[in-house]
Amino acid sequence: MGGVEAVMRTASQGIFTTSPDVTLQSIIPLLNKVTGLPVLDSEGVIVGVISRKDIIRVRKSGGTLSEKVRKHMTSPALTVPLRATVQEAADVMLQYGIRRIPVVDETGHPVGLVSRSDIFKPLGDYTRVMAEELEMLAGKGSWQIK
Template sequence: MQHRTVFEVMTHDVVTADPGTPFKVIAHLFAEHDISAVPVIDENRRILGVVSEADLLRATAELPDLEGRWAGVRLLSEERGMPDAETAADLMTSPAVAAQSSWSLVETARTMHRKGVKRLPVADETGRLAGIVSRSDLLKPFLRRDSAIRDEIAHDVLVGTMRLAPEAISVSVAEGVVNLTGHVDERADIPVIVRLCRWVDGVVALHESINYTYDNLALDVEQPR
């Protein structure tokens, strides 16, 4: 049983900027490619930061950043003699939050949620830009057919991994919701089965009605001979 990594769902052909890319060029990139952020990379494709639409707006409208600090580049330039934000180097959020190409979709989704971002640049094992992943990319596994989900659970999880007889547990899937019905010898197998099935790509929810012969979770029950 294999689980998708972020490498399998990310966009590989990435629109990028270098540190010297002008403000207006970045704005044109957003409009031309219908995107809302670009990774900023050096000559070796190492990720230096990310420029988003929010970064452009903050630079022109003098809005606070996500942590409540005033980014107001134009305001600062007037009061302190600092230059306006003219290039990607001035605008970008750095260091960039990046995913690793080997990350699971769950790990990637958690990072996006924790950092409050809609997309992440993806780095390969050398730290170079490999792609970019968005929230919509992470939802791609949920487009799997119910029949494909059912076959993976029945064959790969229950028979292949758990070594159960094919008739031990019945599997049905409707709109990504899995129902398991059947019987196992040991009660301790049930939470393992549930956990493995939930890991299958495309599973929205899981319900089980599995009986058992031996309650090996109860310490006062002697295992039958």
């Protein structure tokens, strides 16, 4: 199926990130655009992930949005290396029930993001192409078994 590099959205395409030292309130505008954010340390290495679900948990438990991301992020973050296959990324997402996963280089810096739709869109394209090829081979019309 190939590597994640072929299907990921790259950092240059606009991946939103945040710092562990900002308030939950400050990331709400970003979480209105995406459902989760990689949390980067001062050197740009992923140290966690914060999601809309985390914010909801904070509010339900009586916490305030003035609290720091660090307190509520999931850490360590689940990531996949740039050399990972699409299948490996899909396996991690399915195993942990997540919709997207950051792709990191060998130093732990984010280089992209892979979502379920990034993985499944090529599969849909492949299925469509295979169906068209089968139709060409079989000829248009219906098959009858006698």
